[in-house]
Amino acid sequence: MQDIQLQEIWKSYDRKLEEQLVFNRKNASDITKMKVKSELTSMRPIKIFTVLLGILWIIFLDVLVINLLPIGNLFFLISAGFISLVNKIAVGIYLYQLILIYVVNINRPVMSTQKKIAGLTTSTLWVTRILMLQLPFWTTFFLNSSWIGSANPFFWGIQALITLAFAAVSIWLFINIRYENRDKPWFKFLFGSYEWTPIMKAQEMLVQIKDYEKLEPIITN
Known part of the structure; x- marks a missing residue:
C-alpha cells in the first residue's frame, strides 16, 4: 500500500515538474518573441528618417536637373540623373522594409x-549594394562639356584616375557586400549597428524560439 502511495506521489511530482517546465519554456518563448518584436521596431525611426531624407534629396536633384536641362551640361545631367535614380530605388526598398516591419506578427508561426x-536581410544588403553604384558619379557631376579640349591634359588624367578608383571601389563593394562577409571588419564598419545588428539579433532569437517549441512536445509527452 505504501509503495502504491509513494508511486502516486512520485507521479504527481513528475506531472507538476513537467507542467512547470512547460510553463517556463512558454514564458521564455513569449519573452523572446517580445524581444524580437522590440528589435524590429527599433529599426523604424532610422528607416522613416532615411525615407523622408531620401525623398527630399530626390526632389532637390530632380528640380535641379529639370532647371538645368536647357543648359545641357551632359556631365551634370547624367551624373545627377543617375544619383537620383539610385536613390529612388533605395527609397522604394526602404518603404518595402518598413512594410515588412509593420506586418510582422510575432504570434504567427x-x-x-x-x-x-x-x-x-536581403533587401538591406541590396539597398547598400545599389547605393554604392553612385560613387563614381560623385566625381563627374561638376565637370563641364566646354572643358573638353581646353582643360589641361594633366587635369583630365587626374580626373580619370579618381573616377576609375571610385568606380573600382563601387564595383568591388557591389560584388562583396554579401551575407557571407558579415563578420569582416569593413562590412561591420559599412553597416554600423542601427540597421544590421537588430536583424541579426532577431534571427538568433527566432532560433531560440524554435528550440523552445521543439522541446515543448518532448516535455509534455
Missing part, C-alpha cells in the same frame, strides 16, 4: 517571421 526577416 516562426517560419512566417523568419521569411520576413530574411526579406529584411
